[in-house]
Amino acid sequence: MNRALGILRSVRLRRQPSIFASVMVAAILGATPALADQADPLLGGKPWAQDQAVGYAWRSGQVPPAWMAVAIDTAAADANATRASRAAVFVRMTGGTSLVAYGEPTGCSTAGIACYNRSGAPSSFRMWFRAHGYIFDWGTLRWCQGLAVIANGCFDAENVALDEFGHVQILEHHVNEADGSDYLDAVVQTVSRARPAIGWNVHALGRCDTARLQLEYDRAAPRDPFSTCLAIETATTLKSSSTSVSIGATVQFTATLRTTGATLNRALANDPVSARTITLQRRTNSGQAWSSIGTMVPSNSIEGTYAFTTSPTATYEWRAVFTPAAGDGAVASFSTIVKITVSGCSGSGCPSGTLP
Numbered sequence: 001m002n003r004a005l006g007i008l009r010s011v012r013l014r015r016q017p018s019i020f021a022s023v024m025v026a027a028i029l030g031a032t033p034a035l036a037d038q039a040d041p042l043l044g045g046k047p048w049a050q051d052q053a054v055g056y057a058w059r060s061g062q063v064p065p066a067w068m069a070v071a072i073d074t075a076a077a078d079a080n081a082t083r084a085s086r087a088a089v090f091v092r093m094t095g096g097t098s099l100v101a102y103g104e105p106t107g108c109s110t111a112g113i114a115c116y117n118r119s120g121a122p123s124s125f126r127m128w129f130r131a132h133g134y135i136f137d138w139g140t141l142r143w144c145q146g147l148a149v150i151a152n153g154c155f156d157a158e159n160v161a162l163d164e165f166g167h168v169q170i171l172e173h174h175v176n177e178a179d180g181s182d183y184l185d186a187v188v189q190t191v192s193r194a195r196p197a198i199g200w201n202v203h204a205l206g207r208c209d210t211a212r213l214q215l216e217y218d219r220a221a222p223r224d225p226f227s228t229c230l231a232i233e234t235a236t237t238l239k240s241s242s243t244s245v246s247i248g249a250t251v252q253f254t255a256t257l258r259t260t261g262a263t264l265n266r267a268l269a270n271d272p273v274s275a276r277t278i279t280l281q282r283r284t285n286s287g288q289a290w291s292s293i294g295t296m297v298p299s300n301s302i303e304g305t306y307a308f309t310t311s312p313t314a315t316y317e318w319r320a321v322f323t324p325a326a327g328d329g330a331v332a333s334f335s336t337i338v339k340i341t342v343s344g345c346s347g348s349g350c351p352s353g354t355l356p
């Protein structure tokens, strides 16, 4: 318990006090569930619209110094570039209704080096950063960007601002493994690490940050991969142009790949999934092993659709198999079986020879 308290006391807090209090109690009781390798939890409040452009401006009288302004603006650009979803886009603009403030007063808890308020979503948000040199009970806050010569113990303002933009999107702090080995899975973290601890200067959202953004805001396009922090269930279907043909006749197979409608898939449910690898397989009967015949060709015009043309020489059972590539957080799936009966023919149109 002492160790847990010691760790928590060293936390450079940047969240609202009521939420932090509940986390502290859970950690002390050892009740925090093991949610590693899972999407960041969801914050309360309303989401932004998909791809909503959210304009922010410096709060009057609390304009950050140039080095801090650059760090915050760059963090907004980091959030935009690495959201891997249709989450909101943050742009500093004259007259922006969302206000970002540097120095006192802030809306932060006593221990917070930065904080946010998204209760105005989807209209506006608030964000605050303590000033360089602010004195906490643990010592003096030093932003790395504010130092003439960078030194250990400073906090990277761009990384901390990215955490805040993640919250503004709708992300709650990632739940890490007990040993913290998965810290790099998320930037949106309860504990922001000071230089030179691993992760102190990460400038891109982590895979479990983008996982939650995908769940709430969807992917940008059907061909985009799913975050590897997710395990999105899929469904593969297969149909053929005919189920009974003469030998030598051409059969057109069409497969579709979509995410399932599972509630857990949230905004990703029932989405077509394009540009994946779908393999067409066949076997002579149910006692046989499947053999792969070829890779189905993705349609250029219909998302999540794949085609393959062949001329079967015997009766087979067929299925389509989706195998996710490394780096794609989708779950493999295969279609139900389509049986195509092939019969011999007579006459001048038939191929020569006998059925194999």
Ligand SMILES: [Zn+2]
Residues within 6 Å of the ligand: 014, 015, 163, 164, 167, 173, 188, 189, 190
């Ligand atoms: Zn945070």
